[in-house]
Amino acid sequence: MTDPAGHGGHSGPVRRSVTLFVDQARGQVAALERAVADAGPGDADAALGAARGLAHTLAGAAGSMGFPDLGRLAAALEILLEGASTHGPSRRVWAQIRVLAHRVVGRVEALSVDDSSLVTGPGPAPPPAPLAPGLPGARVLVAWGGTGTVEAGSSVAERLALYGWKVRLVADTTTADEGLTAQTGVKPDLVVVDLDALPEGVATLTRLTGPDGPWSGVPWCGAAAQPSAALRMRVVAAGAAGLLSVPLTADAVVDRHADLREGGHEEAVRVLVLEGEPTLANLWRWILEGAGALVDVVDGPDAVPFGGSDDPDEGIWDAVLLAAPDASDGAATLAMALRRDPGLAAVGLVLLVPSPDLGPVASTLARGGDAVMTAPVEPDLLAATVLGQAARAQAARRRAGREGGGPVLLRGTLERRLAYRMGRARALDMPLSVGWLGPGDTEAGGAVEDWAAADRGLARLLRERVRPNDLLGRGPGDGLVVGLPAVTDADAATLLATVRDAFAGLVPDTPLAVGWAGLTDPDAPADETAAGLIARARFRARA
Amino acid sequence: MTDRRRDVQDLRTVLVVEDDEAVRSLVAAALGDIGGLDVRSCGSATEALAVVSDVAPDLFLLDVQLPDMDGAALAGALRTRPGLAGTPTVLLTGRPDLAERMRHDDAAIIGVLGKPFDVFALADALRAVWTAWRDSRA
Numbered sequence: 309m310t311d312p313a314g315h316g317g318h319s320g321p322v323r324r325s326v327t328l329f330v331d332q333a334r335g336q337v338a339a340l341e342r343a344v345a346d347a348g349p350g351d352a353d354a355a356l357g358a359a360r361g362l363a364h365t366l367a368g369a370a371g372s373m374g375f376p377d378l379g380r381l382a383a384a385l386e387i388l389l390e391g392a393s394t395h396g397p398s399r400r401v402w403a404q405i406r407v408l409a410h411r412v413v414g415r416v417e418a419l420s421v422d423d424s425s426l427v428t429g430p431g432p433a434p435p436p437a438p439l440a441p442g443l444p445g446a447r448v449l450v451a452w453g454g455t456g457t458v459e460a461g462s463s464v465a466e467r468l469a470l471y472g473w474k475v476r477l478v479a480d481t482t483t484a485d486e487g488l489t490a491q492t493g494v495k496p497d498l499v500v501v502d503l504d505a506l507p508e509g510v511a512t513l514t515r516l517t518g519p520d521g522p523w524s525g526v527p528w529c530g531a532a533a534q535p536s537a538a539l540r541m542r543v544v545a546a547g548a549a550g551l552l553s554v555p556l557t558a559d560a561v562v563d564r565h566a567d568l569r570e571g572g573h574e575e576a577v578r579v580l581v582l583e584g585e586p587t588l589a590n591l592w593r594w595i596l597e598g599a600g601a602l603v604d605v606v607d608g609p610d611a612v613p614f615g616g617s618d619d620p621d622e623g624i625w626d627a628v629l630l631a632a633p634d635a636s637d638g639a640a641t642l643a644m645a646l647r648r649d650p651g652l653a654a655v656g657l658v659l660l661v662p663s664p665d666l667g668p669v670a671s672t673l674a675r676g677g678d679a680v681m682t683a684p685v686e687p688d689l690l691a692a693t694v695l696g697q698a699a700r701a702q703a704a705r706r707r708a709g710r711e712g713g714g715p716v717l718l719r720g721t722l723e724r725r726l727a728y729r730m731g732r733a734r735a736l737d738m739p740l741s742v743g744w745l746g747p748g749d750t751e752a753g754g755a756v757e758d759w760a761a762a763d764r765g766l767a768r769l770l771r772e773r774v775r776p777n778d779l780l781g782r783g784p785g786d787g788l789v790v791g792l793p794a795v796t797d798a799d800a801a802t803l804l805a806t807v808r809d810a811f812a813g814l815v816p817d818t819p820l821a822v823g824w825a826g827l828t829d830p831d832a833p834a835d836e837t838a839a840g841l842i843a844r845a846r847f848r849a850r851a
Numbered sequence: 852m853t854d855r856r857r858d859v860q861d862l863r864t865v866l867v868v869e870d871d872e873a874v875r876s877l878v879a880a881a882l883g884d885i886g887g888l889d890v891r892s893c894g895s896a897t898e899a900l901a902v903v904s905d906v907a908p909d910l911f912l913l914d915v916q917l918p919d920m921d922g923a924a925l926a927g928a929l930r931t932r933p934g935l936a937g938t939p940t941v942l943l944t945g946r947p948d949l950a951e952r953m954r955h956d957d958a959a960i961i962g963v964l965g966k967p968f969d970v971f972a973l974a975d976a977l978r979a980v981w982t983a984w985r986d987s988r989a
Contacts, residue, residue: 321880322970329873364916368945369874371967379967383945426970 319427326424329373336362337416344409353393359409360389366412374424377688378415380598384408384687387594391587400633400662400683401587407684448561449496451478451487451506467558470814471772472806484509492522498565499528503539504554514546527568531556562768566715570706577601577698580625582642584608584633592629592690599691601627601698609642626698627656629690631683635662640669643678654705656697660685715771715780716788722781726791726838729779733793733827740827741800744845745770745807746787748819759786762815769810773803783842787821787849797826823849862981864889866908868899868925869943870917877970878912878943886974896920896928904932910981912964915944915953923953926960941980943968 343359363386371379385408392401421427450465465475476494481487484506488499499517501509509530516523527549532539535551543551549568552560579601583589589605596603604625606612628646632639643659646652657678661670664682674680677700679693707713709721717725726742733740745766747756756762763786770780770790779791792800804822811820825844826832833840865888869875875892883890891906893899896919899911911929915922926940939959942950945966954960962980964973 321884322877325873325877325880328876332871332873364945365871368966369871372874372877372970373967376967 322426323421326373326421326426329369330419330421333366333370333416333419336366337413340366340409341413344405356389356393356397360386360393363389363412366416374426374428375415375419376425378412378419381408381412381415381687384591384595385412387591388587391590395585395587397587398585400585403662404588404591404684408687411686447474447476447494447496448498448500448565449476449478449488449491449494450556450561451481451484451499451501451509464556464558464561467814468561470810471558471562471769472810473562473772481506484512488512488516492516495523496526498549498561498568499523499526500531500552500556500561501528502554502556503530503532503543503551510543510546510548513548517547529561529564559764559768562772566768566771577627577695577702578625579603579694579698580612580628581605581631582607582609582612582628583631585631588631591687592631595687595691596629596694599695601695609645612646625652625655626701627658627694628652629658629660629694631660632662635665637667637669640667640673643673644669647673647678654701654708656694656699656701658690658694658697660690711782714767716767717779717781719782719784722779722783722789722791723838723842725779725781726789726841729791729793730827730836730838730841738794739796741792741795741797741824742826742841742845743790743792743800743804743822743824744783744787744842744849745790745804745811745820745822746783746785746846746849748821750819756818759818762811762818762820763788765814766807766811766820769807769814773807784846787846789842789845797824797829800824800826821849823847861985862888862909862978864891864906864908865910865912865977866899866903866906866929867892867912868894868896868917868922869914870894871914874914874966878973881968881970881973882912882977885971886977888974888977896925899925900928900932903929903935907934908938910977911938911940912943912977913940915942915946915950921953922950923957923960926957930959939981939984941977 340359340362343355343362346355363382366382367379367386370376370382385405388401388405388408392405397405448468462477462479465477468475476491476496478487478491484501485508487506488501488509489512499513501513503509513528515521517526517528518524529550529552530539530543530548531552531554533554535553540551550564552564577600579596581589581592581596581603583592583605584607589607593603593605630639630643630646639661640659643657646655647657657673659670659673659678659680660683661680662683670680679697681690681693709718710716711718730740747759747762750756766788767780770788774780774790777793779789781789783789792803795803801824804824808820808822823845825841825848827836827841829844832844865882867875867878867882867890869878869892872894875894879890879892882888891902891908893902896917911926913922913925917925920928922942922944930936930938939961941962941964942953942960943964943966944950947963947965950963954963961984964976964980968976
């Protein structure tokens, strides 16, 4: 709702309408109950039509009246009743109709005018919006309070600047309000506040980053020497993006920012629904699309395109909802077959069975982390379960093939993904460049000692600069490789030069070798592989 | 809000036809009390046809599924009344698929607004449709 809680002085007419709706809805659900009772399975078209009309009326009105949950439930019931009128209600459809009708009646009987969002005003503010992905050189504000703590804050600020960040340090401030409010002319990408010295920073940042604050949507983190569970809960409940440990390190701030950026990368949830009953297929589609998913529906296992996508980054789906038509173990066996298909290995699976008594196959799936639900289901619970499974699958895919779960892809994974992008670049006649960065030779001609620490810093630097669709992974010779689709050699050279300069500041006295190569270089073989392209980049670094 | 109202001051009177009494009351509050428009509300197509000549609205806001006539048919019938031939219609519906088909078949249906609607934004949404339609005719 766009009106603030006061409703601009129009609460009288609005409240009267809501009161009218609540009274009217009670009469409607009494009629709905009668109509559903009259329309037994395979029976009474007129009663089904009447029930559908009542569900339609409720669905249209409830959301507008400030009861969106009731509106969604009534709309789901309307879809079922419409399908039942068209195709005839099967036993499964009928069971689902009865459950939803019962829920609608229960919700209406419990309605109170004072519970309408039109009367109570908008709910609590949503958490801050996720970061826009891929913006190098984040602008961060670090607030470090209390006398004598400037040094800690400034050393963090200096090192953050080496990563290419623009840092504004608020130090020696005695109150968060004083220190932070004075900075609101600039909108940072991240705020970090020392909660040991400035405990009231939680309230200040809740206000500043709230929907009406000057930093609306900006993520913020607290920092504390002893980040207890209670403090962690307090800051997260206040909308913070987390709690960092003191002494604060720039690396921790950079990593947290990268996590936020990756977590905020908007990735559409794609769900495949296997449902042979058209009425229920429509219902599942409506529920899941209403929850924001992209939905494909097939009516049986023969229609499932096994094998997944040819893009190793992308499965076709994040989750599969498989509705069992009966109590046999057939659907569970099919679910197990889906689970064993390599193209669907990383997919979240939700098996909808008609009985809570699970057979051995369904039990195995449930123990393995797949979700098994009993039909008929609550729409919101189904949506939450499917989206939860999809989110798990997306997270697993993001972590898969990375060194220690970090940002660097394993060498094999990198080469597979790079090969796919090379194929696309060739097909679209687009440039693609690869950079190799690794240990250079010391002045004495020897190897760099403790390259591991330098490698971690280099990985952070590169992660800060690559775009969401670029690749960052392990290359040969202890090096790191970046794959840069749609980037020419010249632009790759410019990017890598800035990385080399930043690395020199971040890890002084450590030689770094840098080379790059392009897909369309004159000396590139027409059928060059990903490993070959990387090898050319490395060769140039060594040349 | 004041400036925007001045900008679209030629939308003043709206005839609302909605059979659900509570929704009709809320639409009247949204457009009249909150939105500052003159609103005349009717609960049926029959009632709307009986009063429309006296109201002479700038725009019809019609529910798609009325008990005695659907929204598209009512829009056509209302436009047959003297002086109302060019009056545009906006449909208010929980079935946007159905309403979009009606809109495709009737150029005088200039927009579709969905249910549920935001009571505090309905008048602005209606003005936006009106302004786009008016500008397209300029």
